Amino acid sequence: MNATKAENGFNWQRMVLKLYPFFVLGLLLIFFGVLTKGTLFSSRNIKNILESSFQYLIGCMAALFIFAQGEQDFSMASNIALSAILAAMISKTSVPLALVVALVSGIAVGCACGFLYARLPIPVFFLTMCIANVIAGFLGPMTNYQSVKTPVSMLNLDNTNLKLLVAVIFAVIIYVIYNKTTYGKYSRAIGASPVVARLSGINLSRYKFAAFVFTGIAAGIVAFFSICKSGGASKATGTMFHFNVMVAMALGGATTGGPKVKFRCAVIGPLIISVLTLGMNLARIPVGMQNLMKGVLFLAVMVLSDRLSRFDVD
Amino acid sequence: MGTVLLKADHIYKSFGATKAVVDFSVEIMSGEVRGFIGENGSGKSTFSSMVAGVYKRDDGTMQINGREYVPHSTVEASDNGIALVVQEAGVIAEISGACNIFLNKESRFSGKLGIDFNEMNKAAAEALKKVYSEHVDPTIPCSMLNLEDRKLIEIAKAMCDDPQLLIIDETSNALTTRGREILYKVIRDVKARGGSVLFITHDLDELVEVCDSVTIMRDGHYITTLPKEEMIIKRMRELMVGREMSDNYYRADTVKSYEEEVVLRADHLSAPEINDVSFELHKGEILGIGGLSDCGMHDLGKALFGAEKLDSGSVVLADGSHITDPKMAVEKRIGYMSKNRDTEAIILQYPIDENICIPSLARLVRNGIIRSREERELSRTWADKLSIKLRSIHSYCATLSGGNKQKVVLAKWLGNESRILIMDCPTRGIDIGVKEAIYRLMQDLKKEGVSIVMISEELAELIGMSDRIMVMKDYSISKILDRSADLTEKTVIEYMI
Ligand SMILES: Nc1ncnc2c1ncn2[C@@H]1O[C@H](COP(=O)(O)OP(=O)(O)OP(=O)(O)O)[C@@H](O)[C@H]1O
Numbered sequence: 001m002n003a004t005k006a007e008n009g010f011n012w013q014r015m016v017l018k019l020y021p022f023f024v025l026g027l028l029l030i031f032f033g034v035l036t037k038g039t040l041f042s043s044r045n046i047k048n049i050l051e052s053s054f055q056y057l058i059g060c061m062a063a064l065f066i067f068a069q070g071e072q073d074f075s076m077a078s079n080i081a082l083s084a085i086l087a088a089m090i091s092k093t094s095v096p097l098a099l100v101v102a103l104v105s106g107i108a109v110g111c112a113c114g115f116l117y118a119r120l121p122i123p124v125f126f127l128t129m130c131i132a133n134v135i136a137g138f139l140g141p142m143t144n145y146q147s148v149k150t151p152v153s154m155l156n157l158d159n160t161n162l163k164l165l166v167a168v169i170f171a172v173i174i175y176v177i178y179n180k181t182t183y184g185k186y187s188r189a190i191g192a193s194p195v196v197a198r199l200s201g202i203n204l205s206r207y208k209f210a211a212f213v214f215t216g217i218a219a220g221i222v223a224f225f226s227i228c229k230s231g232g233a234s235k236a237t238g239t240m241f242h243f244n245v246m247v248a249m250a251l252g253g254a255t256t257g258g259p260k261v262k263f264r265c266a267v268i269g270p271l272i273i274s275v276l277t278l279g280m281n282l283a284r285i286p287v288g289m290q291n292l293m294k295g296v297l298f299l300a301v302m303v304l305s306d307r308l309s310r311f312d313v314d
Numbered sequence: 315m316g317t318v319l320l321k322a323d324h325i326y327k328s329f330g331a332t333k334a335v336v337d338f339s340v341e342i343m344s345g346e347v348r349g350f351i352g353e354n355g356s357g358k359s360t361f362s363s364m365v366a367g368v369y370k371r372d373d374g375t376m377q378i379n380g381r382e383y384v385p386h387s388t389v390e391a392s393d394n395g396i397a398l399v400v401q402e403a404g405v406i407a408e409i410s411g412a413c414n415i416f417l418n419k420e421s422r423f424s425g426k427l428g429i430d431f432n433e434m435n436k437a438a439a440e441a442l443k444k445v446y447s448e449h450v451d452p453t454i455p456c457s458m459l460n461l462e463d464r465k466l467i468e469i470a471k472a473m474c475d476d477p478q479l480l481i482i483d484e485t486s487n488a489l490t491t492r493g494r495e496i497l498y499k500v501i502r503d504v505k506a507r508g509g510s511v512l513f514i515t516h517d518l519d520e521l522v523e524v525c526d527s528v529t530i531m532r533d534g535h536y537i538t539t540l541p542k543e544e545m546i547i548k549r550m551r552e553l554m555v556g557r558e559m560s561d562n563y564y565r566a567d568t569v570k571s572y573e574e575e576v577v578l579r580a581d582h583l584s585a586p587e588i589n590d591v592s593f594e595l596h597k598g599e600i601l602g603i604g605g606l607s608d609c610g611m612h613d614l615g616k617a618l619f620g621a622e623k624l625d626s627g628s629v630v631l632a633d634g635s636h637i638t639d640p641k642m643a644v645e646k647r648i649g650y651m652s653k654n655r656d657t658e659a660i661i662l663q664y665p666i667d668e669n670i671c672i673p674s675l676a677r678l679v680r681n682g683i684i685r686s687r688e689e690r691e692l693s694r695t696w697a698d699k700l701s702i703k704l705r706s707i708h709s710y711c712a713t714l715s716g717g718n719k720q721k722v723v724l725a726k727w728l729g730n731e732s733r734i735l736i737m738d739c740p741t742r743g744i745d746i747g748v749k750e751a752i753y754r755l756m757q758d759l760k761k762e763g764v765s766i767v768m769i770s771e772e773l774a775e776l777i778g779m780s781d782r783i784m785v786m787k788d789y790s791i792s793k794i795l796d797r798s799a800d801l802t803e804k805t806v807i808e809y810m811i
């Protein structure tokens with residue numbers, strides 16, 4: 001009958017609602033651009049923004065699958081700490097080996113979480129929290145409660161261009177997997193309704209497991225670059241990482257699981273946080289005030305996204 | 315019949331670009347049972363939701379007993395004596411029937427220490443008794459009840475305050491013969507005490523039997539209202555669809571016909587609600603399964619798809635493989651349309667096109683990448699073939715009317731080129747125009763060698779379409795009846811009870 005007609009031209013309201021995180025980012029850029037009289041856009045500051053968003057870009061993109069499934073991975077921070085410490089220990093022997101160790105350790109922890117998540121009827125929240133605590137418990141004795149130093153040569157790898165390259169490659173890969181393969185689509189379907197997903201022939205445990213492998217890889221990458229940057233690792237490495245990923249994803253528009261979790265959320269979210277932080281620093285806003293403003297912005301976005309969920313925006 | 319109870323004047327309602335109700339005016343008298351019919355997506359649910367305070371109208375006025383009526387919520391509507399039984403599941407599954415019946419009315423049972431649940435349960439039992447449903451236990455969570463009993467809970471909820479206007483939106487399809495009898499009795503009760511009923515249905519025989527008059531809608535518009543003596547099925551059908559329609563939409567042949575080849579064999583299946591069931595499904599066969607709603611036929615459907623844990627027995631395909639889980643069933647080209655549409659068959663908060671494609675995705679992959687063009691074509695083709703009424707194929711399923719959601723379920727499994735289709739109440743909530751199309755489609759599929767298991771509570775459909783009818787009773791097979799010209803509903807019912 002009229003399955004294809006009816007797309008009544010271009011709908012502005014719909015468009016704006018759909019892309020509101022872009023508008024938030026745009027407004028922040030304009031606001032701080034004006035407030036800092038343009039210093040925000042100096043090449044050094046642009047570099048700064050990219051530099052500070054790097055780890056959260058990687059983290060958010062990898063966490064897309066878990067978010068799409070309507071879950072969270074609270075073990076990411078401990079995973080990063082563990083991987084960073086192991087990599088730092090090895091780095092004295094060989095730097096390339098350190099990268100391998102970071103990735104392997106990250107993936108191993110991811111697999112462990114994924115395996116338990118797929119098999120046990122425990123809410124992921126508790127499960128990953130427990131795993132995080134178990135790991136954190138080992139880290140102290142493992143490092144003698146000190147930070148593990150890395151060779152000075154590694155500091156050369158702390159290079160914005162290199163990170164940009166890694167981020168872009170990672171983004172392309174995740175974009176393709178998330179939007180063009182069954183992994184991404186099934187994850188969104190599972191998040192929207194696990195029951196229907198199962199009755200449509202989707203193997204839930206397989207995709208639940210896979211989601212954690214992605215965050216594991218991200219933990220490895222983030223761990224490696226963090227020891228390059230700081231010249232060492234300790235049990236404090238990566239603290240609050242999962243929390244910041246959550247905030248970034250929410251600011252990017254991913255507040256619930258399912259089809260609302262778009263690839264763009266993982267890119268916009270970290271950028272919003274970086275621009276906000278840098279902008280406030282440049283504008284010399286005191287730290288207390290900064291936290292207050294962040295809180296207010298976060299609340300505003302949450303309220304907005306709740307409003308949006310009542311519209312039919314895909 | 316005397317005074318005007320509900321008067322609606324020039325009502326409009328749009329959802330974005332969709333004009334769901336357009337310039338709609340109608341009057342309902344007190345003591346009248348008014349039928350509402352129209353094709354899927356013609357605006358019946360939207361109009362009744364506005365009367366019941368679920369949606370706000372865009373324009374127009376409503377009066378109840380001559381007083382201006384602007385409901386802002388369902389609570390306000392119920393204060394005005396208007397109760398609605400919704401088309402889909404309207405109970406909260408996690409809480410008990412009693413809590414559902416007295417939702418928002420808990421304060422009636424406030425005792426010294428919060429709510430007095432004993433009192434509430436007693437009152438709920440009373441309310442259920444009033445709607446002839448003593449068999450439903452109001453103390454257990456609704457998720458443990460079958461669809462029919464959940465509907466009866468809703469009816470009890472609607473009836474507990476003796477509404478002036480009872481609106482029943484497309485409920486009969488979820489009910490068995492017994493459930494329907496209960497519903498009709500309730501309708502007669504409302505009428506007897508001078509109240510009115512607005513009855514939405516796609517079953518015209520039922521309509522003629524129950525209603526005093528009928529209002530016909532098409533594309534959101536008011537077409538006409540016919541009094542009892544003019545309610546002739548052929549005429550109503552044509553008014554609804556806007557064109558001539560054939561009289562008989564079931565199969566024309568009267569003998570069973572299918573190939574020898576067995577495509578699926580159920581081998582002594584046992585589960586909590588299935589008791590040692592064995593049968594064979596042949597290539598090109600339509601196997602009907604009928605029975606009372608708790609006879610186990612719905613569980614059997616699930617079990618054939620590998621979605622129900624079996625205590626013993628197995629489902630075996632022609633190639634010897636055993637179906638153990640839904641993933642495998644889908645790979646073997648089996649499709650399963652659950653009766654619980656909104657929770658088990660489609661994802662409401664998910665785009666229409668993606669819903670249609672889910673089972674087929676694995677097939678559309680080349681070198682690990684989904685071919686988006688084929689994916690797009692698949693969803694468009696089936697949305698068109700089944701004439702799903704939609705605004706954009708990327709909209710969420712939640713924006714579709716009830717019947718159109720059902721079509722999405724069909725599209726989903728036909729799109730995956732299923733060789734075996736397990737259909738649990740396939741024409742539920744579907745208008746007669748599309749019903750005819752679906753029956754025709756089933757016959758085409760049959761010709762192509764697709765085998766269909768059709769679980770249904772509609773006897774006419776079972777008799778009209780099946781090669782064999784497997785009647786179930788108390789979790790096991792009570793009789794298998796062959797297709798024949800002189801098979802009557804009475805015979806089938808005899809084996810059911
Ligand atoms: N929440 C919504 N958002 C957007 N569109 C909607 C919404 N609800 C209904 N519609 C649209 O409004 C139109 C009328 O729908 P309605 O549910 O009233 O139909 P109906 O007559 O009850 O059909 P059915 O017999 O299939 O139940 C349809 O085109 C439908 O897609």
Ligand SMILES: [Mg+2]
Nearest residue numbers: 359401715716
């Ligand atoms: Mg409806």
